[in-house]
Amino acid sequence: MAGRPSVRAVGGRDGEGDRVTGVEGGAGRVAGGGPLLLGVRHHGPGSARAVRAALEAARPRIVLIEGPPEADSLIPLAAEEDMRPPVALLAHAVDEPGRSAFWPLAEFSPEWVAIRWALRHEVPARFIDLPATHTLAWGRDGRDEPVGEETDGTPDAGSGGADGHASAPLSPSAPSPAPPPASEADVRVDPLAVLADAAGYDDPERWWEDVVEHRGTGERDAFAPFVVLEEAMGALREVYGTGGHERDLVREAYMRLQVRAAQREFGDAVAVVCGAWHVPALREKTTVAADRALVKGLPKVKADMTWVPWTNRRLARVSGYGAGIDSPGWYGHLFSAPDRPVERWMTKVAGLLRDEDRIVSSAHVIEAVRLAETLAVMRGRPLPGLGETTDAVRAVMCEGSDVPLALVHDRLVVGDVLGEVPQAAPAVPLQRDLDRIQRRLRLRPEALERELELDLRKETDAGRSTLLHRLRLLGVAWGEAVASWGSTGTFRETWRLRWEPELSVRIAEAGVWGTTVLGAATAKAEADAVSAQGLAEVTALAERCLLAELPDALPVVMRVLADRAALDADVGHLAQALPALVRSLRYGDVRGTDTGALAEVAAGLAERIFVGLPPACVGLDADAAEEMRRHVDAVQGAVALLAEAPPAGDPAADRPDPDLRGRWHSVLRLLSVRDTVSGILRGRAVRLLLDEGELAQDEAARLMGLVLSPGTPPAEGAAWIEGFVGGGSGGGMLLVHDERLLGLVDAWLTGVPAEAFTDVLPLLRRTFSAYEPGVRRTLGELVRRGPGERASATAAGSAPPGFAPDLDMERADAVVPVVRLLLGLDGGSRGHVENTDDDTDDDRDDKNLAGVA
Structure with missing residues (x-):
């Protein structure tokens, strides 16, 4: 290994133009025999460039790639014009779509470069890893953990953060790592980190940049990096074995069988692109019988496979991806930049900051490049890496601030790139229908999160809203409904959209419900209605059916709702269900949906609540009373809407019950005076009646005076105050404007005995801490003036300072x-x-x- 090995291209031509069929030289190579093994880091631009150079030099007759063999038929799609990485191979079990695996590929992935090279030179390309039919079934027999939905499908030994693969031209004299402690024998080793540590680096990514990314492709011997890397991985495997992952033994046995099969067909003109960790195992001399014994009897499931779009964010390590990298956007730049990568990167950064209205000139770019180069020299690095460029951008373009730097990291270092897959790629029928609807509504998936404002009075916006609601019902959370700023109208919706690759799995899962979005959402809603556990769950489903415009599912949901409502005697459950029904009436009115059945059920629920609420409020402890208070507030809002909203489609029809609000007020009056009802509920009932104009302020003051009298326990009085002026109901402003009520609270509070004050203080603090700072300041000023001044002002008929005696x-x-x-x-x-x-x-x-x- 002291000198550079002599290598002749496999299946290429020698210096005299004669075709050769072997590779001479290299560790473990025998002249005239053996495949060309190219060990790579799965998402390494240096590996990708080295693979391209090696394939150009070797000109093999077939290229074997680490990946699921079921995807062989999908390889030609990589040459389509509409195929733009990052993309991923998605495999899912036909009978259990939730069991899935991804094999992501970026533009700078060596496997993608190998595929494109083979297609461009009309050379066969095949995947040789363990089939997905076994990968998806792994774990059912208890041998290992199943492959998760967000894995890359290639759970390589020792993946760790760097996937256990590197393709660095290491120094042959690098020290051998020490064996792991016994307690770490089962821990997956990260070879990249071990090699970096052996070279004296504390950061594997920085070591990778120095020994690979900054070396370029100018070496005369295109195979030297892979030869040296094979030696390094061999030394690591002697120490760590399989690196802590038993499954690798099976995978490597299967890959050896596939390599032998290719050799029988094409001779030794075979190139293999695989994770560097596996190269020593593929070179290992084993018998066919031994390898077949390892792969015999593996569990299997029926699997489907296709291409799906991927994103840079999902390539990032922080997403949980086992083979993830820290900076996919930076690596993509290094791979695609033909020259001057630092200068080109700084220009990108300057453009991004200018788009964000930051002042960045050409001088900033020049100075940032100079600073990055200076830092690289001071730190002993061959070229500026991501660390140097980041420090230069922070100092020169961001003026030392990390706020704009975070934007640079998010948009450029990681990136928002979303790949594209051609229409010819296989897909479940539901995905096809979704693609068609997305094109019709001009609603393209995007990796960057964005907000979408919809006006439901417009046909296109209404269609977009319907689609997003149907997808959410199917469990495809492409969009999340958020509050619309500056608008409370029911014809306005705001959505926060972001397309994540795993949504393709959700669509595959939802395909069991139907072949179209409408049909699948309808079937899913009907099934959810039957399996719903509680009444509130069914009413929420009814609301979602209206939002998603599922007229065929609504009768089934309403039938289940009516049955559940007739059998449920829990007032709390009824109170939880009513608001959703009433909201559905409003949405139905805006969307032109017939909600007559909803109105009838809502009116029946309201009537049962009126009858059952007073007894249900008796004898409650503090927690149960607080929960019931929330139910009372919800019913108050629902009754107000229900009493005003006529049945949809018939504005001239009578309201569900003209006296509905009056009967609700009677219930509140009963609660406000019943001594057996908790103080927080009595206080809330008085407050609601006061807000509705059903109770005069003098009467409210009288009731407050009674409950705050010395004969009432302090804890009960504090609970009544919380119900009356707490709970975010604007009670602070009520006390500001009505000094009689404030005086009653002040007098009661000052009269609370010392031994009881500690008990009521937390309750009062919770009540008054919810007020706005300005309200608290005003109340403090009013209290500071003292009761005497307030009383004299009240007796004189004058208003408090800052308030007129009457409306001008x-x-x-x-x-x-x-x-x-x-x-x-x-x-x-x-x-x-x-x-x-x-x-x-x-x-x-x-x-x-x-x-x-």
Whole structure:
């Protein structure tokens, strides 16, 4: 190994033009025999360049690649114009689509380079790893863990963070690593980290850049890196064995069998591209019988395979990908940059920062390049690496700030690249239908997260909303509904979209429900309704069916809902179910869906809640009372909507019950005066009646005075206060504007005995800490003035400082034009005010504004 080995190309031509069929020289090579083994790092641009150079020099008659053999028929698709990496081979069990595995490939993956080289030179290419039919079944017999949905399908021994593969032209004199302690015998070793440590590096990625990425492809001997690497991996395997993964023995036995089969067909003109860790095992002299014994009797399942788009983020190690790398965007740049990689990288960074409105000039780029080169010299590196360029960008372009640097890391070092797969690639029918709908709605999958504003009054936006809701019902979480800023109208939706590669697995799983998105969502909704555990789950499903526009599934869901509602006597369950039903009425009204059956069920649920709520509120402990308070709040909002919303499609029809709100108020009155009801519920009932105008302020003050009298236990009084002014209900402003109530609270609080104050303090702190800072400051100022000053001001009939004694209508009217202008109500524009009703008269707007004033 002291000198460079003499190598003649396998199946190529020698210096005189005569064809040769063997490779002479190299570790373990015998002149005239043996395949060309190219050990690689799975996602290494240095490995990719070295593989391309070796294949060009060797000109083999067949290329064997580590990967599932079921994908052999998919290899020609890699030459299609529409195929753009990163992509991945996806295998899933036909009978159990959730059992799946990925084999990702980037532009700088050596396997991808080998595939493209073979297709360009019309040389056969085959995958030789353990078939996916066994990989997916592994673990069912208890031999090992099953392959997960987010693995790369190639769980190589010692993968760790660097996948256990490297292709560095190592120095033959590198020291041998010490054997692992006995306690670590079963831990998967990371060969890249071991080699880096042996070379004196504390960072495997930095070592990889120095010995591979920065060496280029200018060496005369294209095979030297692989020869030296084979020796290094052989030394590591002598120490670590299989590196802690028993499955590798089986995989390597299968690969040896495939290499022998190729040799029988093509002679020794065979090139094998595989993980560097496996090269010594493939070179090992074993018998065919021994290898067949290892792979005999493996479990299997029926598997399907196809190409799917992949993303740079899923190539990153932080995503949990076993063969992940830290900087896929940086590696892609190194692979694709023909020259001056540092200068070109700094130009990319400057363009990104300029797009974000940061001032970056050409001088910044020049100085950043100079600084990166200087840092490389000071650190003893052959060329600036990612560390040097990052430090230079931080100092020169980001002015020492890590905030814009985080953007550079996210957008460029990792990247948002999403691959593309041609339409000719095999896919389940559901995927085909989804592709067709995406093209029709102009809603392309993107790796970068983005927000999508939808106006359901527009046909295209309504279709997009329907698609996203149907996919969520199928478990394909492409989009997440978020709050719409500046809008409360039910015809406005905001979605946060991001396409992740594993969604392809979810689509394959959902394919069991149907061949179209509509049919699959309908079947899934019907099945979910039957299997639902609780009433609230069924009502939520009914709401989702309306949002997804599944008219065929809604009758089944409603039948299950009616049956469950008739049998469920738990008021808490009924109270949880009612709000979803009422929201469904509103959505149905906007989307033009017939929700008459929903209105009937909702009215029946409300009636049962009215009857069962008072007894259910008796004898509750603190936690149960707090939970019931939330139910009361939810029912309050649902009753308000239900009493106002006519059945969809028939605006002239009678409301479900004109006296619905009146009966609810009767329930609240009963709760507010019943001594056996918890204080928090009585306080909340009084507050709701006060807000609804069903209770005068004098009466509310009287009830508060009674509950805060000395005869009431302090803990009960504190609970009543929390129910009345707590829970994020705007109680702070109520106390600010009504000094009588504030005086009652203040007087009660100052009169609480010392021994009881410690018990009520946490409850009061929880109540008042929820107020806005400005409200707390105002309350503090009012309390600081003292009860005497407040009492005298009240007796004199004057208002507290900062408040008028009564509403000044003239000043309020002067504000209305400005508010109308801010809300876009002038000039016939109502862009920011959204209401599902047709009543949009100026009179109604003025009434609303007057209420705000």
